[in-house]
Amino acid sequence: MGLDGAGIGVAVIDSGVTRWHDDLTDLNPSGKLRGRDGQRVAAFVDFVNGAPEAYDDNGHGTHVAGIIAGNGYDTG
Numbered sequence: 001m002g003l004d005g006a007g008i009g010v011a012v013i014d015s016g017v018t019r020w021h022d023d024l025t026d027l028n029p030s031g032k033l034r035g036r037d038g039q040r041v042a043a044f045v046d047f048v049n050g051a052p053e054a055y056d057d058n059g060h061g062t063h064v065a066g067i068i069a070g071n072g073y074d075t076g
Contacts, residue, residue, distance in 0.1 A: 014061030019054040023070040
């Protein structure tokens with residue numbers, strides 16, 4: 001169908017997201033990192049503790065983000 005998800009944004013409201021995860025890296029077609037810190041996660045807001053940097057207390061939010069926007073790196 002020629003669809004690749006370019007230009008689509010998704011908000012995940014969950015336990016957080018790991019600051020760096022290889023399944024959430026954003027690679028351009030030449031294989032180089034792009035985006036904020038080379039990650040597909042463009043923004044992070046902590047509604048509970050007000051922390052300025054991304055974190056995930058129990059891994060659930062990172063898991064959900066990986067389902068939605070993961071690149072499949074860890075599964076080869």
